[in-house]
Amino acid sequence: MLLLSAAAGSSAATAVSALFVFGDSLVDDGNDNELSCLAKANFFPYGIDFPQGAATGRFCNGKTFVDALCDLLGLDYLPPFATTSSLLSGGVNYASAAGGILDETGQHLGDRFSLSQQVLNLESNLETIRSQMRDDEGYHKYLASSIAVMVLGSNDYINNYLLTSLYDSANNYSPEDYADLLINHYSRQILALHSVGLRKFLLAGVGPLGCIPSLRASGGAPLGQCVDQVNQMVGFFNQGLRSLVDQLNANHPGATFLYGNTSNAVYDMLNNPNSYGFTVVDSGCCVLGADGTCEAYAEPCDSRDQHVFWDAYHPTQAANLVLAQRAFNGAQDHVYPLNLQHLARL
Ligand SMILES: *[C@@H]1O[C@H](CO)[C@@H](O)[C@H](O)[C@H]1NC(C)=O
Numbered sequence: 001m002l003l004l005s006a007a008a009g010s011s012a013a014t015a016v017s018a019l020f021v022f023g024d025s026l027v028d029d030g031n032d033n034e035l036s037c038l039a040k041a042n043f044f045p046y047g048i049d050f051p052q053g054a055a056t057g058r059f060c061n062g063k064t065f066v067d068a069l070c071d072l073l074g075l076d077y078l079p080p081f082a083t084t085s086s087l088l089s090g091g092v093n094y095a096s097a098a099g100g101i102l103d104e105t106g107q108h109l110g111d112r113f114s115l116s117q118q119v120l121n122l123e124s125n126l127e128t129i130r131s132q133m134r135d136d137e138g139y140h141k142y143l144a145s146s147i148a149v150m151v152l153g154s155n156d157y158i159n160n161y162l163l164t165s166l167y168d169s170a171n172n173y174s175p176e177d178y179a180d181l182l183i184n185h186y187s188r189q190i191l192a193l194h195s196v197g198l199r200k201f202l203l204a205g206v207g208p209l210g211c212i213p214s215l216r217a218s219g220g221a222p223l224g225q226c227v228d229q230v231n232q233m234v235g236f237f238n239q240g241l242r243s244l245v246d247q248l249n250a251n252h253p254g255a256t257f258l259y260g261n262t263s264n265a266v267y268d269m270l271n272n273p274n275s276y277g278f279t280v281v282d283s284g285c286c287v288l289g290a291d292g293t294c295e296a297y298a299e300p301c302d303s304r305d306q307h308v309f310w311d312a313y314h315p316t317q318a319a320n321l322v323l324a325q326r327a328f329n330g331a332q333d334h335v336y337p338l339n340l341q342h343l344a345r346l
């Protein structure tokens with residue numbers, strides 16, 4: 001299936017032109033706007049490890065999954081859409097905290113870009129990008145050798161389906177039907193990106209949300225355990241996403257779609273923490289306030305490399321580095337049907 005041609009030598013090593021990122025707070029690097037980034041960094045110890053103490057808008061102590069991917073692919077860190085001006089040819093990060101696949105997802109949290117708006121935001125940048133290319137052919141080659149990284153779905157559960165006091169979706173859909181609904185919406189936006197000329201896609205599955213500190217603390221499972229019911233729900237979405245990847249690869253020759261099995265890597269970290277140097281798998285590293293986010297002015301814990309989770313929802317930099325490594329050069333049980341290293345050389 002994957003036959004690297006004999007000619008795929010040195011020139012292929014740098015074949016990725018750019019990353020275009022669509023997602024939520026797991027990969028947001030500042031689209032919640034500069035002011036709130038500053039406020040966040042001043043009041044909460046976000047971003048203390050990357051870059052040291054700066055306001056980055058990242059929901060992490062350091063690098064996100066995407067920052068780690070940029071390191072592995074030899075690309076510069078991406079500017080957030082909200083602060084991009086003219087130089088876009090290294091890629092753009094459109095991800096937005098609280099955003100989801102469905103437009104309504106996260107609406108109680110206020111301003112955010114849903115997936116469909118993130119795609120519109122990319123479309124609004126295309127003319128500028130085209131103007132930076134020599135000609136039409138160069139532009140199309142550039143898009144075809146860029147990678148769209150998509151990390152979505154978590155909020156459609158945490159800030160929609162599971163939030164039954166504010167959202168109706170659990171009344172209207174069974175877990176299976178809801179997963180289908182999400183996959184249908186997702187598929188439409190992925191095809192919109194394909195139709196503007198993107199040809200390489202990494203679609204990250206949703207992690208085992210039933211194991212994040214906020215859900216462990218929700219009373220849905222015995223102390224210290226994951227909420228199995230939630231992990232099962234997310235499993236329907238992940239199975240659907242993997243099937244979508246098969247379908248897209250079959251129907252769109254010339255394009256390549258990867259499914260990243262996030263759950264596999266996260267379960268491995270949770271079940272075998274010692275082999276990664278983790279000692280704490282069930283609670284965040286900063287001092288958590290009642291709302292599950294880091295407490296204002298809280299001191300982050302020192303052992304950030306020993307925690308899988310940074311706060312009640314988000315992984316630490318240490319966990320993000322593992323996730324990125326798996327996507328980059330993992331076997332098919334981690335990234336399917338190819339890894340990013342292979343994708344980059346296509
Ligand atoms: C992800 O990996 C796990 C462990 O290998 C496997 O059980 C699961 O079926 C995979 N998920 C998908 C959607 O392929």
